[in-house]
Amino acid sequence: MTNVREKGSALYQMVLLFLSVYVLGAILIESFLVTDEEIKQVLQYVDLLVCIFFLADFIVNFTSAKSKLEYMKWGWLDLISSIPAIDPLRWGRISKVVRIIRYLRAIKSIKVLLNSLHASKFETLSLCVFLVVFLTFTLSSAIILEFERGLGSPIVTAEAALWWAFLNLLNAKSSIDQALSTEGITATIFLNKVGLLLFAYLNSMLVAWLVMQKKSRENSNCDGIGEG
Numbered sequence: 608m609t610n611v612r613e614k615g616s617a618l619y620q621m622v623l624l625f626l627s628v629y630v631l632g633a634i635l636i637e638s639f640l641v642t643d644e645e646i647k648q649v650l651q652y653v654d655l656l657v658c659i660f661f662l663a664d665f666i667v668n669f670t671s672a673k674s675k676l677e678y679m680k681w682g683w684l685d686l687i688s689s690i691p692a693i694d695p696l697r698w699g700r701i702s703k704v705v706r707i708i709r710y711l712r713a714i715k716s717i718k719v720l721l722n723s724l725h726a727s728k729f730e731t732l733s734l735c736v737f738l739v740v741f742l743t744f745t746l747s748s749a750i751i752l753e754f755e756r757g758l759g760s761p762i763v764t765a766e767a768a769l770w771w772a773f774l775n776l777l778n779a780k781s782s783i784d785q786a787l788s789t790e791g792i793t794a795t796i797f798l799n800k801v802g803l804l805l806f807a808y809l810n811s812m813l814v815a816w817l818v819m820q821k822k823s824r825e826n827s828n829c830d831g832i833g834e835g
Contacts, residue, residue, distance in 0.1 A: 622734060623664065626657050629745075643756075648765030649749045654691055661689040736808045740776070743801045747794045748772040754790040762786065776802040 633650045641647050665685045672678035748768045755762045761784040762771050771784055775798035786795050 622737065623661075625738065626660065629741075630654055630657050643752060645752050645763070645765045645768070646749050649745075649752070649768055651691070652765060652769060653745050653748070658689050658691040661685065665689055732808070736805065740801060740805055743798060744772050744776060747775075747798055751786060751791055751794055754788040754794070755786060758787045760784070760787045760791070762791075772798060775799055776805065778802050 633654060637647050637650050641650070665682065668685075669675060669678060669682060672682075748765075748771070751762055751768050751771060752765070762768055767784065771786075775795055778799050786792050
């Protein structure tokens with residue numbers, strides 16, 4: 608197999624690996640375990656979002672490849688498996704899993720990876736927040752339909768479930784269809800807490816960026832005074 612170097616740090620490749628494993632698992636669940644059409648629709652909507660992410664990753668790798676012909680020897684699998692709603696092509700993501708595992712195994716040892724995680728606390732935190740938010744949003748959107756079935760709840764379609772989960776992440780109380788089941792109320796509280804976590808993370812990113820900008824301006828002023 609041609610060794611094609613893909614863009615991104617080990618952490619970024621781990622995100623791609625997680626998403627690839629997730630969508631393969633979602634295909635299995637959708638095909639063999641889920642019978643409710645609305646829950647399947649939720650999984651397919653999330654699959655579409657992941658496909659857009661994979662397609663963007665393919666475009667970045669393709670445009671930056673030194674030899675586009677060399678990259679496309681295996682890159683075409685990434686392109687085809689990024690097409691949503693075509694089940695045989697979705698299984699092409701197995702190739703992405705294999706390639707990313709090969710990339711991670713190329714790292715000399717687990718110690719090197721742990722050092723990378725420790726050295727880049729920002730990337731590590733970003734990865735953790737992404738995984739928590741993604742899993743919470745996806746699982747809550749799917750299972751709320753099961754919890755609310757037969758209770759006269761307004762959350763009965765895939766679109767309503769996704770919108771309910773999204774608004775709960777934003778803690779937008781006034782415009783949310785309220786869950787009626789005990790499990791749905793628990794999921795609501797959990798989504799609210801994860802939403803607060805996301806808000807705190809974004810706020811800390813903004814504060815860190817402002818501090819860096821301030822330090823950069825101060826350093827520039829000091830350099831100007833020194834030269835004067």
